[in-house]
Amino acid sequence: MYSPEQPHNKPESEPEGKEGLQLTIQILKEVAKQFHALDDEADILLANKDAAGCIEKLKERAQLFIDLPDRLVSSLESVDQATREQILYDVSSFTTLAQETLKKGGKFRLEAFLTFKGDKTGGKNDLEQLIDSLESK
DSSP states (O other): OOOTTSOOOOOOOSOTTHHHHHHHHHHHHHHHHHHHHHHHHHHHHHHTTOHHHHHHHHHHHHHHHHHHHHHHHHHHTTSOHHHHHHHHHHHHHHHHHHHHHHHHOOHHHHHHTTOOTTGGGTOOOHHHHHHHHHHTO
């Protein structure tokens, strides 16, 4: 029984870093959702023979990954070092690839960014694989 003289034990909260990890996963999931939405918009534009509009949507999709490190700064502060390093390594790879893709341009490069053969048929892209690995921690 609780009395004013005894310290009140709060219910245990998430282990240290778990809250930051959950926020990081949430941000990554939002980016994945935006990625797919832009991909769908690009497909519609392409089907309507609007190649320029399609390329713009694909550029926006790549820009998501250029902006991602800044979006993750505060959520990563409390994530354990090994996990933070894994996330930063993967995100840095995505960012570098996005920058190179935008620099070199071209619909094929933009469309292939972060995708592999199975992606259009239900396979997971690199970002979704990262999310899965973080959710299993």
